[in-house]
Amino acid sequence: MLDLRQVPDLLQGPGWQAHLPVLIVTIPLIFGVLTIATGKGWKPWAWATAVTGTVFYLALQLIQRVLASPTGMVSYELGNWPRQWGIEYRVDALNAFILLIVAGVGFVTTVYAKHSVEKEIPADRHNFFYAVWLLALCGLLGITVTGDTFNVYVLLEISSLTVYALIAMGKDRHRGALTASLRYLILGSVGASFILLGIGYLMMITGTLNMQDMHERLMSVPGILESRTVLVAFALLLVGLSMKMALFPLHMWLPRAYTYAPSAVSALLAATATKVGVYMAFRFMFTIFGVGFSFITMPTTLILASCATAGILVTGVTAIRQTNLKRLLAYSSVGQIGYIVLGFSLANVNGVAGSVAHILNHALMKGGMFMALGAIVYRLDRCDIRSVRGLGRKMPLTMAAFTVGGLGLVGFPLTAGFISKWYLVQGCLDRPHMWPLAGVVLLGSLLAVVYTWRVVEAAYFQEPDDDRPVKEAPLLMLIPMWVMIGASVFFGINATFTGKISVTAAKALLGVGP
Amino acid sequence: MSWVYLATAVALLVGMFMILIRAIAGPTVYDRILATNALGTKTIVFVTLLGYVSGRTEFIDMAIIYALVSFITTIAILKFAEKGRLD
Amino acid sequence: MQVTEIVTTVFLALGCIISVTGAYGLLRMPDFYTRLHTAGKTDSLGQLLIFIGLVFVTPDLLTQLKLVMVALILMIAAPTATHAITKAAHLHDLRPWTKGDPGGEP
């Protein structure tokens, strides 16, 4: 039975790091559930901050461990069942990187959430809010570490369900939050069902749920890849994942959801939710089906690249026409997902590396920008383009953060956005006959200039409608905002870390050697 | 012996089909409740029979749960019909 | 075929006939109260007969007990439900069908 005398040894021993993959997921789970007992006021927030901080620390430890490991990955068998029987966690450079992004952004956003949540959500349900918040993080982190397809589905549903609830919490500010949430719920569930069905098809044909086993089985049994079942499974997964990551024609849920969600939730979602969707696409396409099937047998490149292209251009134009800044950024997010998808649809090292790098870069920039908007909402109760006029002098730091983030979206050199575009364009040029896509990437930047600049112009060169004094955002909002924006600038100036890890991950995914 | 169970089961299915038509057709709410309830009873018998068809008598646990649940559902539906609320 | 099995078959056949007849009545009767009439009776009787029939072929005691229990629950629940339905319909002024009415709908 439980022998508590063993516990201290375990905690002190060097072995605890072996449990890192599972700790990262279960800590937000256990402590997230405990959040409902933390009472009122600042306590739930402090609790959530401590938990996310711990998770971030653990993610840092994990990525070090993964990079140091000779096989380039860390595996963990839940319940000590061998992977064929139970569930396996499998963390390689890509996982660890995405995990770090999600954990880091989660931590920073939690710190940021305090004021915003106090203002936007009734005080008597803060503890529930932060509980659901932590569970959302738990789901996103879980999707990222797991190596089991069905586990992906379950965790996907956790993250989705929590996100629906979090979005709907914007209902006190605008009733649109409710319809946004319901629409997301219906589309998201349909998407998730497609994913579940795809997993079912794969399980039926391979007899396993473990990603690695599935891949081996698909590769080793002759004729299996030509079967109609695998083909339809691929199509189902493609459609389901596209819905989850809001790829262009299936993005209908995203703009409203981001617009009406509470500010902190918008920031968290923009920086993590769709990124994890993209990560799933990586796993399914590269790790399970393999590059050969996904990109050579199937016309995936064509489909994804056209969707991405259309997405970049159409949402860019739509974003230009928006007056609500949150909606503007939401449309921009769909376009940015287009970049990420465009990158990996190329299926070459530079393209995929650009994709991976853009996941980080976009998370930082968009997260920071949504935080800036949150600060504006906090002070002005609105965030349309008219309300930011002249705000460049009244809230200089907030608007500066927004501007720098916007420059990143445009892809100005020395911001993070530039790095990913650099890789993406290289990827387009590397692939024969794909050079027009490079043009799309660059044209998308121009659209970004237009929509970003409308805001910058209004903030710095137009006179406000009234001379109401507006205070700068509180420090607890400014610091996280600038951490995100600062990080995006840092990774724009020195992208050695991101560049290296993206290229490593891309090579591992494509199976072209270390 | 199992053909007897099977024949009974099929006969029950036919009965269920008729009840289902009543449930779909209505026309009043009470007809539907009635049909739902009758379907519930048939289902319970059917489950038990299925246990005998396949030779696994654990299925009877299921019948108990069916009975309980369909009873509660009927009460809830009724309460809604009668009082317009659930609590 | 053993005796128990013959007994069971007879019970099952009876239960079957009653159930299906009840279902047919539920489908064909002109109004709610008449349908209630057929459904309420046949439900209870039909299921009772089938359960009794099954008890004979069941070897172990626990299962026999369970069968009896299910039958009992149904014997309690079905009339309760029928009673409640009737009461609700009555309270809501659902008029019984009388000879000469075309469809019997209120």
Add this chain to the structure above:
Amino acid sequence: MMFDLSPPLLAIYIPLIGALLIALTGRWPNLREALTLGTAGTLLYTVASIVPRVLAPNFWAVYAKAPPLRLVEVVPGVFLELKVEPLGMVFALIAASLWILNSLYSIGYMRGNAEKHQTRFYVCFALAIASVMGLAFAGNLFTLFVFYEMLTLTTYPLVAHKGTAEALRSARTYLGILVGTSVCFLLAGIIATYVYTGDMAFKPGGVFTRALASGSLTAPVLGTLFILYMYGIGKAALMPMHRWLPAAMVAPTPVSALLHAVAVVKAGVFSVVKVIVYTFGPLTLISAGQGSWLIFMAGATILIASFIALFQDNLKRRLAYSTISQLSYVIIAAALLSPLSLMAATLHIAAHAFGKITLFFAAGSIYTASHKTEVSQLDGIGRRMPFTMGAFTIGALSMIGLPPTAGFISKWYLLSAAWETEYVFVIVVVILSTLLNAGYFLPIIYRAFFRAPPPPGREHHGDHGAFEEDPEHPLDHPTATDGVFGDEADHSEAHSHVHGKLHVPGAHGEAPWPMVVALCCTAAVTVAFFFYSDLAIDLATQLRKGLLP
């Protein structure tokens, strides 16, 4: 590495630190402006200190061996790096020296016109200079691109300075064209270069030789890349990409001067020359048979722009079209691809800088003193503002290319190069455009000195936004009776505050003294350049040496 104090890096840090200090001292205008001047002086000193190294006889040998000054590895394998070479040296010298004069002028102008947001103006100006320094000393294409974009960004607030709808719209055009071309074409070209050659460093002779030899790059692709670069560098205002220049005229005059003489357009033509010389290599282009279209394109730009300039009534707009045509001189010279023509290009960058800044200073002085913006209003103004109009005359002569001004020297080299390469088209273009130049500058001088000023009551005043008026609707111009007295009164007050005397319409004299001093200085330099052009010619010769095997 970050705090390496070698001179090229210092040249970037100094304006940056200056910008910071200016931002901090914004509350005390005198201190702020003193700091601006001080920073400018220090910068000039620093830049000048590099010159001897560039002029050293063994410069190219050292250049080939010396590692670039690497600041930071942005993407693995791609560095932000600096390296000094003669062309950049010329550009840096021009920018550094003109910054001092421009600052002096700005002080007069900004105070004279009581502009708002002066601190932002000086800060952005310093930042723009920092970008120019980075651009001038860029060691590879990537660095060039980074500072090119920084320059666009830092000058944007200057163009949009006034914040009116008009200014914002023009600034949008400015930003849109510059960013659009650079991102769509220049960046694509740079990345393609990297993909094909794996090398972005500036090397005499270019980087494409190996790729061409190995066959991984074909001549048509090289030609396409060349097109990408030439149109990607929108700051060079090659004809379809020139729209931003007239649009940017809305900015305050010191900014126009910065755009036209010191920084932006110079950055454009500088980049063109640099790319042709160090990325493509004239020999590579010639042997691949690519790039001759540029000569015709630039020639057309020269003629069309000059022709348009003839019909502009707005003084600054006329100057803007003049700039477009003058820039294409540099481009045409570079496109000739002969060592002599590249020297001509280098010299013209310098010569045009001094001439054009003089002209703009003069236009700004006229505006400050009399609020006149149209050529047709300038009758007799030479009598009231003799210094200004004198300087203007010198600048105009330089533009036309008459001795004894700077313009003559560069035009001379250009003609020699054209002669040498036997491009009759170039010779014809130069001659025609000279005539056109004369055609649009001389009437101004004639009006200023030889026409009688109009009687005071018929004086034609422009207000704040007047010179931005669409040229198509000259009749829309407000007159003094149009009911804008409120505005006028405000201005008068502001002026009286600054000048210490009441401003009477029509009774103005010279502009405030810092402006006059500045513009006299630039005029003097324009003339001096004709007599003492050794330094520029030496640097150009050094550049030419690098090209010869």
Add this chain to the structure above:
Amino acid sequence: MTAVVLIDTLLLLLVTVTAVAIIEVRNLYASAMLTSVYSLLLALVWVNMHAMDVAFTEAAVGGGISTILLIGTLVHTAREEKPLKQRVHWRALLLTALCGVALIYGTFDMPRFGDPKAPIHHFRVPEMMAQTVGFANSTAGKQPPPAGFDPAEYRSFNGAVASVPVDPTDTGWRENSVLAQHGIMLPKVLGDEVHAAHPAEADHHQHPADDFNGHVPNSVTSLLAAYRGYDTMFETTVIFTAGMSLIMLLRRPRREGYLQRSAPLADQPVLRVVAKMSIPFILLFGLYVITHGELGPGGGFQGGVVVACAFILFALIFGRPALYRVLPPPVCDLLTGLGVLMYAGTGAACLLLGGNFLDYAQLNSLSPGDGEALGMTLVEYGVGLTVSMVMVTIFNQLAEEQAK
């Protein structure tokens, strides 16, 4: 045609008819009731296909909770759908038809219904489920494979050729003493692969047959709570999340109080008496289902729903205020969390005892199999607690909303 297929065919027809009716009936109230019928029929389908636990859950959830939830929603919204301008939505029909054709296209290469040679019955699961799956022979000792079974064929399906070269002398069956005790023989290739993949494994997990010392004959439960216990932990979390969401979305501010007007049915003596009689019984049965989950059909989830049904019945008959006196909402909230914590805590305890997360074997150092069983019981109770409390919460929140 076997009995399974016959009944399956007929039942599925019924199910389809019901599905069409659910969508096309305009009265939402009827729709809700048909949903309940649909669930019952579906549960029959599951029973017919021997998915006992699924049928259990479907009956409890679909037939019970979902219907009550739907009706709870109808209280606050509308009973009738708005009449449609257009009876058939052609675009939707086209889209679904296309989608359906694509899906059916995929079914042609699938293993046939009930095909024992389908990969899913052969690749991993036989080992994972050494207890029960597929061709588990009933008598002890080595048995030949079923008649007509070609060992080379099972590795492929629909004509795909097996990748592993087949030794003609090899029957394809692996002898494993432990498994053979249960009369279980595994395909050879697969077994060897596992052993090769885990040469260092020396613990009890190596031999699935004695994983639970025979305590867990219901292999659905052993899969659910042990092999894939991690999934189930998140399943519990999903339920928990749903409860929290309902609280966030619907709970009224505390100052308005929990107790509002309610309409108990206690004035009807028949119902009151029946309810009083049956509630303790239902609760007991719920606990039985939770506890019995390892032996027969049932488990934490099903039992939890049954327990919740008891509370809901109580609230239906005696009014919600009475329920609040029995189970105050704050207590309910805390118990909800406690269930998840029981599950995750069991996992964490295993971790603290030196094993991996959820490695229940650590709970009993002397007998790993008993430890597994203990762990499974604990987590089943956790699931049951959370599920019952969340269901009650959901009911409360939907009912708490004032009717118009």
Add this chain to the structure above:
Amino acid sequence: MTDVLGIYNYWIYVILMMIGLYGVIAKPNLIKQAIALGLFQTGIFLYYISMAVVDGGTAPIWTTIDDGAQKFQGPYDNPLPHVLILTAIVVGVSILAVALALIVNIKRSYGTIEADEIERMDHEDRLIEFRAGQAPDAADDAEAHHHA
């Protein structure tokens, strides 16, 4: 015949799913949509459970353990899909609960649960928001011209 019966279940699952999908798309009533979503998911459940069936198999539960021999001859059905679907059913009911909560809230805020009416109201909301937030550039320009 055997072939058709062999994939009969898979066809029915597709039909059920498509009935659900049709309801989600075609029906404007939100409650109907939620119910249809449930149908859609049950289609998948049917698919999973169907693949678990083994000819002549029985429920994967041992009945007798103590005597070392099992009571039932013949194969057992595959329990893995059952387990997965248990989880999926739970997920489904959670989603249904949240959807219904949202619908109740929507009814409270919009006064209707018909998607097309809500869509219209949302559109109006957005128009109001758009007008309020419009940067009056155009107005400014007109003003500037007027002043000039």
